[in-house]
Amino acid sequence: xxxxxxxxxxxxxxxxxxxxxxxxxxxxxxxxxxxxxxxxxxxxxxxxxxxxxxxxxxxxxxxxxxxxxxxxxxxxxxxxxxxxxxxxxxx
Numbered sequence: 734x735x736x737x738x739x740x741x742x743x744x745x746x747x748x749x750x751x752x753x754x755x756x757x758x759x760x761x762x763x764x765x766x767x768x769x770x771x772x773x774x775x776x777x778x779x780x781x782x783x784x785x786x787x788x789x790x791x792x793x794x795x796x797x798x799x800x801x802x803x804x805x806x807x808x809x810x811x812x813x814x815x816x817x818x819x820x821x822x823x824x
Contacts, residue, residue, distance in 0.1 A: 735820050742816045746809030753805045754798075774801050 754776075758769045766782035769775050776798040780790040 735817075738816060738820055739813065742813045743809075746812050749812075750802070750805040750809055754801055771797065771801050773804065776801055 753772045755770065756772055760767055760769070764782075764784040765780070767778055767780045770777040770779075774797040776794050778792045780788055780792070782788060
């Protein structure tokens with residue numbers, strides 16, 4: 734039963750990491766249409782339209798991407814550890 738709990742916790746934390754990295758916020762402003770990626774740190778912006786007209790520009794901040802991966806990995810490991818400790822206390 735504990736292995737099943739840990740496996741489920743790992744699946745949940747993997748989904749957390751992917752969601753934190755891939756969630757997009759689309760902004761459809763009249764003179765600046767863009768999509769931002771990343772929680773809690775913005776690591777990519779895809780600009781589709783600017784005041785000068787249609788564009789296709791990607792801006793990627795690799796430092797924020799690495800920081801996001803580190804933050805979400807630490808959170809996921811902490812959650813799995815917490816579930817492991819709590820499941821041992823019940824047994």
